[in-house]
Amino acid sequence: MSRPTAPASTETEEFPAIQPGGSLLLAWQVRNRRVLVVGGGNVAAGRILALLNADALVTVVTPTAGLVPEVAHRIACNLVTHVDRNFLPTDLDDPAIAMVLTAVDDPVASSEIYTLCKQRRIPVNVADVPPECDFYFGSIHRDGPLQIMVSTNGNGPKIANIVRRQIAEMLPTNVGDAIVRVGELRKRLRKVAPEPAQGPKRMEWMSRVCESWSLEELCDMDEADMDGLLGFFEEGRVLGYKELRGLQEGEVKAKAVEA
Numbered sequence: 001m002s003r004p005t006a007p008a009s010t011e012t013e014e015f016p017a018i019q020p021g022g023s024l025l026l027a028w029q030v031r032n033r034r035v036l037v038v039g040g041g042n043v044a045a046g047r048i049l050a051l052l053n054a055d056a057l058v059t060v061v062t063p064t065a066g067l068v069p070e071v072a073h074r075i076a077c078n079l080v081t082h083v084d085r086n087f088l089p090t091d092l093d094d095p096a097i098a099m100v101l102t103a104v105d106d107p108v109a110s111s112e113i114y115t116l117c118k119q120r121r122i123p124v125n126v127a128d129v130p131p132e133c134d135f136y137f138g139s140i141h142r143d144g145p146l147q148i149m150v151s152t153n154g155n156g157p158k159i160a161n162i163v164r165r166q167i168a169e170m171l172p173t174n175v176g177d178a179i180v181r182v183g184e185l186r187k188r189l190r191k192v193a194p195e196p197a198q199g200p201k202r203m204e205w206m207s208r209v210c211e212s213w214s215l216e217e218l219c220d221m222d223e224a225d226m227d228g229l230l231g232f233f234e235e236g237r238v239l240g241y242k243e244l245r246g247l248q249e250g251e252v253k254a255k256a257v258e259a
């Protein structure tokens with residue numbers, strides 16, 4: 001690998017400035033993967049909700065006596081597997097475990113679990129000990145496929161909660177629905193233009209659809225609209241909502257005249 005020749009501190013206006021000291025925000029795919037949660041209090045309840053929203057397979061290790069009603073409810077609904085006792089090192093023996101989240105009120109147990117996870121190279125979050133976290137949770141707003149996470153990188157979790165709620169209030173109410181429709185259009189576009197070589201054209205066309213249709217129009221986009229729009233992909237055209245609907249009305253009228 002070649003090394004940069006300019007000093008790292010060199011700033012130019014040409015490229016984005018580097019702001020060290022952040023964390024890498026990702027959308028981790030845990031669908032159908034086994035995640036171990038240790039603890040059954042309110043923090044564990046929040047972790048379990050986040051995991052179930054991400055379609056993970058969840059095992060909770062904690063004595064029944066320590067369950068808050070929300071966690072007891074998840075167990076009663078068979079949404080999570082419950083191991084009714086305190087954590088044991090053998091709980092980590094299952095090679096399918098993709099991640100461990102601890103939320104216990106026992107710092108000694110927390111640190112022990114952290115060390116065992118590190119030995120096994122399992123990514124771990126220890127709710128009460130930030131230095132023993134491979135990753136932090138954030139404050140999350142969810143609207144269908146839209147997910148917004150606010151992180152203060154360990155500095156002020158309550159502020160993350162406040163900022164998240166402010167952002168949620170500013171969002172259009174239909175943005176989640178609009179994204180569902182866009183997802184459907186992208187799927188159909190892939191069928192119309194499946195070749196890798198068409199990638200740049202697909203991306204440029206899709207970006208133009210998103211920019212030229214309003215959220216309301218996107219929410220309203222039905223299957224006939226999608227097929228209509230895709231009919232112009234080949235020639236690289238993006239019809240606006242009104243243009244497309246006008247065309248469809250014209251076709252209906254033309255057919256009526258023919259008949």
Ligand SMILES: C[C@@]1(CC(=O)O)c2cc3[nH]c(cc4nc(cc5[nH]c(cc(n2)[C@H]1CCC(=O)O)[C@@](C)(CC(=O)O)[C@@H]5CCC(=O)O)C(CC(=O)O)=C4CCC(=O)O)c(CCC(=O)O)c3CC(=O)O
Nearest residue numbers: 128130136137138139151152153154155156157158160161
């Ligand atoms: C580092 C991190 C590790 C991690 O948990 O992944 C962590 C650590 C700690 N939190 C503590 C306390 C509180 N945490 C909350 C709330 C949330 N905490 C969350 C995340 C994170 N908390 C990670 C950093 C995220 C970031 O910086 O952005 C949120 C965003 C997500 C979630 O947990 O799901 C969720 C809001 C979710 C929502 O509302 O949407 C509240 C407020 C409340 O409960 O209402 C309080 C009390 C008020 C306060 O202290 O601010 C303490 C004890 C401190 C002590 O003993 O004094 C520690 C340990 C420490 O800091 O040493």
Ligand SMILES: NC(=O)C1=CN([C@@H]2O[C@H](COP(=O)(O)OP(=O)(O)OC[C@H]3O[C@@H](n4cnc5c(N)ncnc54)[C@H](O)[C@@H]3O)[C@@H](O)[C@H]2O)C=CC1
Nearest residue numbers: 039040041042043044062066086087103104105109127128
């Ligand atoms: N990261 C965050 O967002 C926050 C973290 N915290 C911290 O997270 C931790 C958990 O908080 P809460 O859920 O409110 O605590 P809690 O006291 O309500 O629940 C603790 C749970 O851990 C279980 N437990 C204790 N030792 C165990 C062991 N060895 N094995 C299995 N289960 C065990 C108990 O049975 C109980 O279910 C606390 O240390 C708290 O300081 C608190 C607030 C927010």
